[in-house]
Amino acid sequence: MAQQYKHILVPVDGSEEAELAFKKAVAVANRNGEDTELRLLHVVDTRAFQNISSFDSSMVEQVTETAKKTLDKYIEYAKNNGVKNVSYSIEYGAPKTIIARDVPKEMNADLIMIGATGLNAVERILIGSVTEFVTRTAICDVLVVRTDLKQAN
Template sequence: MTQQYQHILVPVDGSKEAELAFKKAVAVALRNGADTELQLLHVVDTRAFQNVSSFDSSMVEQVTKTAKQTLDQYVDYAKKQGLTNVSYTIEYGAPKTLISREVPEKMHADLIMIGATGLNAVERILIGSVTEYVTRMAICDVLVVRTDLDNQPTSFKKH
């Protein structure tokens, strides 16, 4: 029996890794049938703004505007590939818990497709990888995308 995923969640952050995960998710959704839902998620990490002494809402508004532009392009791409049930949401808060638990529960996700991290070793030690956290704590299956569309190692991997 092959697994038929019906609700695929793809966290995107503007990185090449996230874009690759998105494109592979489109292909998986198409293989799983026309009624498969592809939900894109961008999380604005509000903790990043807490230490800014001159914080104002225009900073968050600009980040949100940029995210919407990218997400609109992704939705257009998915629809041109033949998906009809594709949408996105922008959430505000801690990416780890939103991606691994809260959003998947809300949308009844049965698969999270996420790009491998681009963080360097020091950042991973200090703050931990979102991808690593999601693979441990998610409430559904997780597929970490590490290769390009031809399943070859990506050229943007950090060594």
């Protein structure tokens, strides 16, 4: 019998790769039954604001509002495509640990579907890839999405 995933986490950051992962996650959730939970996650990396001397809370609020608009569209897409149990959360902090450990533990995730990001070699050396970290340290299965639904067939 094929593996059944009932608690799927999809980190989204507004990138094309994250959208591909999200759309594939909708398809996987539908294949695994209507009781499958699909949770979208956006992490606001608060470290990005630490070095800004004129930092104020309105910057974080603007990022959060933009994320909410994107996530609301994703929720609508998922529901229009048959996923009944879909939600999202916005977290603040270090994306790597929040995606790999904190939220999967809290929601009892059995699968993380994450986009393969396009960091260049220098960025990977300096800051490390979130996707790479998640694949190494996640507390559940991880599927790295590189293709869209049409290319997968």
